[in-house]
Amino acid sequence: MISVNVTFIDQKIQQIEISGHANFDRHGKDIVCAGVSAIVYGSINAIDQVKKNQIEFKIKEGYTFIKVKKDSSDLQLLLKMMLVQLQTLEETYGQFIKINQLMEV
Numbered sequence: 153m154i155s156v157n158v159t160f161i162d163q164k165i166q167q168i169e170i171s172g173h174a175n176f177d178r179h180g181k182d183i184v185c186a187g188v189s190a191i192v193y194g195s196i197n198a199i200d201q202v203k204k205n206q207i208e209f210k211i212k213e214g215y216t217f218i219k220v221k222k223d224s225s226d227l228q229l230l231l232k233m234m235l236v237q238l239q240t241l242e243e244t245y246g247q248f249i250k251i252n253q254l255m256e257v
Contacts, residue, residue: 153172153173153174153175153247153248153249153250154170154171154172154173154174154184154185154188154248154249154250155169155170155171155172155250155252156168156169156170156238156242156249156250156251156252157169157170157252157254158235158251158252158253158254159254159256160253160254160255160256161256161257162257163255164220164223164228165220165228165231165232165235166219166220166256167217167218167219167220168216168217168218168231168234168235169215169216169217169218170188170192170215170216170217171214171215171216172214173185173214174188174245174248174249175248176245176248184241184245184248184249187241188238188241188249191234191237191238191241192216192234192238193211195230195231195233195234195237196209196211196216196218198230199227199230199231202226202230203224203226203227203230205221205222206220206221206222206223206224206227207219207220207221207227208221218231235251238251239251
């Protein structure tokens with residue numbers, strides 16, 4: 153299962169950690185894993201080009217970590233768009249992807 157942990161502080165996304173594998177199908181046929189990868193990598197690439205130096209990120213096999221360095225309303229919009237896309241996948245493939253939201257004050 154893919155686990156997505158989103159940490160909010162004052163209702164703003166501060167970090168997103170994605171780990172695991174969907175195991176929906178074998179490697180190369182796993183549409184859930186491919187969907188998550190497309191959403192996450194596309195979002196990171198867009199943020200990195202449009203909002204340079206506003207996030208830190210680490211990508212390894214089966215693991216991605218994104219942390220806000222310099223917040224802005226544009227950055228929050230891009231991060232929330234990524235979250236909504238992941239939630240859409242969760243609605244259909246909930247047994248393969250789980251999103252947890254942690255609210256901090």
